Amino acid sequence: MKKFVYLILAGLVISLSALAQQKKKQPNIVIIVSDDHAFQAISAYDGNLMQTPNIDRIANEGAIFNKAYVTNSICGPSRAVILTGKYSHKNGFKDNENSHFDGSQNSFIKELREGGYQTAWVGKWHLESNPQGFDYWQILPGQGHYYNPDFIMMDGSRERVEGYVSDVTEDVAEEWLDKRDKSKPFALVIGHKATHRTWMPDLDDMGMFDGKTFPLPANFYDNYTNREAARVQDMTIDQTMIMGYDLKMYPDYDNIKEGNITRMNADQKARFTAYYKPIYDDLMARNLQGKELVEWKYQRYMRDYLATAAALDRSIGRTLDYLDKNGLADNTIVIYVSDQGFYMGEHGWFDKRFMYEESFRTPMVMRYPGMVKPGTKSEHFVMNLDIAPTMLDAAGIPIPKDMQGESILPLLRDKKAKGREAMYYHYYENGEHSVSPHFGIKTERYKLIRFYKRVESWELYDLEKDPKEMHNLYGRKGYEKVTAKLRKQLEGLIQKYEDDGAKELLAKEGGSL
Missing domain, CATH: 3.30.1120.10 (Arylsulfatase, C-terminal domain)
Incomplete structure (x- = not known):
């Protein structure tokens, strides 16, 4: 009898030890979500517009998803899908004009927290309500601003932080990582404003692409034949892009009323004016018309957009460096994803929304040491819908039955695994x-x-x-x-x-x- 009891107790000890070991092995999670970042502008996707060494590093040390897509190509709805693992008609946040995110509903963050994770979201949120289910949050109001951004704090107050938003957001993320409870695994979402309109580069990045002329996409002068929805849109570089608001071309740089400029301090404003005013003066002297003006606008757009993306990539590098320096890299999943794709002049457009490839398709790379082989190139159809169940799968936490996404880990572990044959978009x-x-x-x-x-x-x-x-x-x-x-x-x-x-x-x- 004593021997029998001993065996039972020994088995129980082994089981508890195994459970503790499993809990110990739960990976930390860092999800970096950018805004409007085109896969065409990422060198890991064979883009030749610019180099993105830090996003490329995640791809090289993990996996790149060459067929990653979104369920609804617009900012707020995409974030709601990432959080809930559900399509927009299920999570209730369908558009940016009328929707308000119901934070009481379940999310992968709440499931992780229930499973012992410490959780945080910093930076752009854009869901028209305060985050729920997080141990900590500090978010930009609405779209936020590139310079000296305001943040909404957990107590409801607002604080303005001096600096450039990509740097400041990373600072906030690192401050939380420094102060977190180090006895728990963590799940951190870093929401970046970049590269959302109006594409304002960091001061040191202004002009970094001025020596480069970007080739026009082959369908830049699309006439939208037999495509009525494309014909009636209002998102062309020609007609929609605004000289002042978008391209920073102002007749009087001493009296700009636009909010992105008025919040600058004196030094920022001086450097801004010193860069953009000579460009404006040159434009006025050239008196461009017709296609020459449209193509000038395209070049100006590309230079500002890509310079803004450069600071985003640097901040991602800082995240990776922090994980390295603090001994966290080997047990931390890092995912970089945009909330959707973006037009870099294809069809003559900027913005997103359409189910056409440049908008529907999104960049997504993932590093998971010990689980995902470095240099993996996935050709499976995956969606932002899949991020929530994938993180729960990695953490060993049951995936709620009402989540509509699918864990992508089996696709990365098993070469014979079959993914989707088709994807749905709305x-x-x-x-x-x-x-x-x-x-x-x-x-x-x-x-x-x-x-x-x-x-x-x-x-x-x-x-x-x-x-x-x-x-x-x-x-x-x-x-x-x-x-x-x-x-x-x-x-x-x-x-x-x-x-x-x-x-x-x-x-x-x-x-x-």
């Missing part, structure tokens, strides 16, 4: 930039999109023959079978993700729903 906003709401499906070769409200139309693309999505094949003879198959797949995803709004719209025009 964009809701019907105001800013005059982009029509739409939903659709993407497979390896094809994309089918249904636009509604502002424009009622369908679009079909053969991505193998037409990767720039210039030729709408919907209704074209010879594509009936392809269209029918895609429509059936689309209906299946709408059913799977329980998108009642899309289901109702399709049911009205006939179909199996």
Whole structure:
């Protein structure tokens, strides 16, 4: 009997020891979320616009996802999807104009916290409510500002911090890491304002791309033939980009009223004026018109955008250096992701929103020492929807059944693992930039999109023959079978993700729903 009791106790000790060891091995988590950062502007994605050594480092030391996408290409909704692991129609934050994030709902952060993690979010939040489920948060109000940003603190007060926002956000993140409870694993989300409009570079980065002339995208002068939703948008570099607000071209630099400028201190303002005023004076002297002016605007946009991205990349480098210096790198997952893609002049555009590739596709790289082989290149379809369940999977915490994403860890561990065959997308906003709401499906070769409200139309693309999505094949003879198959797949995803709004719209025009 004594021997039997001894064996039971020994087994219990071993089990508790194994449990403690498992808990000890829970990885720390750092998720870096930027704003409007185009994969075309990242050298790890073979972009030749600029070098991004620190984002590249994450890719080289871990995995790069060459087919990462978002469920809804717009800032706030994307963050809500990352937090909840649910599509916009399920988490309730569909657009930036009418939505307010319900922080009482579950999130992967709450699950991690319940599982023993210490949690924090610093920087851009943009969800129209205060964070819930975090041990600490310090967030930018709304879009935030590039210079001397204000922060909302946990007690409701606001504090203005002198400096450039990418640097300041990283400072706040490191301060929290220094003060955290080091007996617990941590999950930290660093939300960057960069590279959101109006693309204001750090003072030392102004002019860093002035010696480079960027080639126009092949479809820069797109005429949007047979693509009505693209034709009626208002997001062109030609017509929409504002000389003052966007490109910092002002007739009187002593009396600028724009809020991004008025908050600068005297030294910042002097250096700002010293850089931009000569550019304005030269522009006025040249008196450019027509295409010459449009292409000048494109070059100015690219130079400011990429210089803003340079500071973002440096701040990511600081995060990696902090983990190294504090002995945290070997047991910390690092994910870098943008809230969506962005147009670098393709179709003549800036901004995002559309289900076309430059907007729908997002950069995502992940480092997970000991679990993800350095230099991994993933060709699986993954989505921002998958970040929440992936982090819970890595932490050994059960994934709630109502999360709609899927852990990507099996895709990284097993070469034979099969991922998605198709992805579902739904964009809701019907105001800013005059982009029509739409939903659709993407497979390896094809994309089918249904636009509604502002424009009622369908679009079909053969991505193998037409990767720039210039030729709408919907209704074209010879594509009936392809269209029918895609429509059936689309209906299946709408059913799977329980998108009642899309289901109702399709049911009205006939179909199996």
